[in-house]
Amino acid sequence: METATMTKIRVAIVSADAMTRAGLQHYLHSDRCLVETSIDRRDADIVVMAVDTINSSTMDLIGELSPGNSTRFLLIVDKHGHADFHLAVERGVRGVLRRHQCSRDAFVQALLAIADGAGFLPPSLQGVLMDQVRRMTREVLVPRGLTVPELADREVDVLRLLSYGFNVQEISNKLSYSERTIKNIIHSVMKNHNFRNRTHAVSFALRSGLI
Incomplete structure (x- = not known):
């Protein structure tokens, strides 16, 4: 039941195509x-940005809309091209x-997941992002002797599932921990490593090659 205190998620839609914009507004x-x-x-x-592909022009527009990289973005794309997804995450994507997969349910689910601090990437893009992170770790971090803070196995498991877009209840079911335990793990990770939020923690783990 809706109450007067229900938190509303404010969403702005950016699209050069009027029909696409109207469809997203309907959703x-x-x-x-x-x-x-x-x-x-x-x-x-x-x-929400509806674009043909994720390229340098897309990144420039995101930078204009969020100069401090503080805004979260959901991209609706025809194709992902050869995007630098690490940069996209840094810019707030x-x-x-x-x-073709943007149904009403998928659109709403993505927005609710992002608002809850999670990410929402299709499996094919998760693989691309992880490959880019591993390559950066191998070619940039390791040669420079850079190390990252260690995380416990269950912390890594929780962050990995967060990166896949699962919420606390779903992670609890998958790992057979209580929801309170999952929340405590997330809180502990953010506190011990000074992460600003869940997204920051997941982004760090991805950049570091931990997940």
């Missing part, structure tokens, strides 16, 4: 947790949906 207005805001107001919790 957005179908869920009472989501509310549309103008990109000009700069108060969006999440910005937290989810990617292929246009």
Whole structure:
């Protein structure tokens, strides 16, 4: 039951195509947790961008819309091309949906996951991102003798599942831990390593090749 205190997720939609924008607005207005805001107001919790592909122009536009990399982005793309997903994550991209897979349910699920601090990437892009992270670790970090803080096995397991877009309840079921235990693990990881939020923790683990 909706209450007056229900937290609304403010979403701005950016699309050069009027039909695409109208379709995304229809999806957005179908869920009472989501509310549309103008990109000009700069108060969006999440910005949805519909683009042909993820390239340097996309990254430049994201930089213009969020100079401090503080805004979270969901990209709706025709193809992902040869994007630098590590840079995309650094710029605030937290989810990617292929246009042909962007159903109403997938769109809403992606927004709710991102608002909850998780990521939302299709399996094919998760593999691309992990390959890029491993390559960076092998070619940049290791030759420079850089090391990263160690994480316990169960901390790594939780961060990995967060990176796949699972919520606390789903992670609890998969790892056979209580939801309280999962929340405590997440809190401990963020506190011990000074991460700002779950997304920061997952991004660190990906960059470091831990997951």
